[in-house]
Amino acid sequence: MNYLFNNKWKKLSGWIFYLSLPLGIYAIISGNFEDIFVIKVFSIFEPPLTNHDTGFVWFKNSFIDESFTFVIIITGIVNSFCKEKIEDELISKIRLESLTLSLFISYGLIILSTLFIYGFEYLYVLEFNLFLIILLFNLIFKYRLYKHYKS
Amino acid sequence: MKNNIRMYRGKFSLTQEDLSKKLGVSRQTINSIENNKYFPSLELGLKLSKIFECTVDELFSLD
Numbered sequence: 001m002n003y004l005f006n007n008k009w010k011k012l013s014g015w016i017f018y019l020s021l022p023l024g025i026y027a028i029i030s031g032n033f034e035d036i037f038v039i040k041v042f043s044i045f046e047p048p049l050t051n052h053d054t055g056f057v058w059f060k061n062s063f064i065d066e067s068f069t070f071v072i073i074i075t076g077i078v079n080s081f082c083k084e085k086i087e088d089e090l091i092s093k094i095r096l097e098s099l100t101l102s103l104f105i106s107y108g109l110i111i112l113s114t115l116f117i118y119g120f121e122y123l124y125v126l127e128f129n130l131f132l133i134i135l136l137f138n139l140i141f142k143y144r145l146y147k148h149y150k151s
Numbered sequence: 152m153k154n155n156i157r158m159y160r161g162k163f164s165l166t167q168e169d170l171s172k173k174l175g176v177s178r179q180t181i182n183s184i185e186n187n188k189y190f191p192s193l194e195l196g197l198k199l200s201k202i203f204e205c206t207v208d209e210l211f212s213l214d
Contacts, residue, residue, distance in 0.1 A: 088176035
């Protein structure tokens with residue numbers, strides 16, 4: 001059984017992923033889009049910036065950063081896990097090795113960040129790490145595929 | 152592990168492209184196998200032995 005997506009989604013998801021990634025990271029880190037796309041959302045924990053010990057409440061929130069998060073994660077996963085035109089066992093091996101390497105690098109960076117970055121900045125590291133493993137996997141896999149097809 | 156795929160391919164007058172089509176893999180995969188960069192699965196090994204009408208032992212051997 002394989003869980004790969006159809007090859008026809010590869011190009012479209014790639015374009016959306018690499019366009020939305022820098023925009024999304026900027027939107028999330030800068031917080032410049034707090035007034036855009038404000039909707040009522042449901043939170044199972046208390047809304048931020050309140051001291052009430054409440055949960056399971058509706059409150060107004062800019063949904064732009066959440067939207068970017070959905071788009072980046074979904075398109076990143078689809079693009080990374082699309083079938084190649086000829087999907088054979090060597091491609092599967094390259095995919096697995098790329099995923100393993102990206103996981104090691106990503107968690108290595110988290111360990112280093114935990115050791116050397118403290119305070120509020122550490123939150124940025126965690127936010128960036130939401131996408132780092134997908135990005136690394138995508139880049140490593142694409143590079144190794146490029147080398148494979150060149151051989 | 153080493154293999155005699157290139158030799159058998161020559162014997163059957165098949166190009167890497169022809170063989171890749173018969174096996175349903177890419178031409179680059181055949182190239183990687185021939186150059187010992189990739190060791191194929193048992194399934195692929197059996198398919199190769201069927202195409203070349205020989206045993207797996209005759210195709211692959213340990214160094």
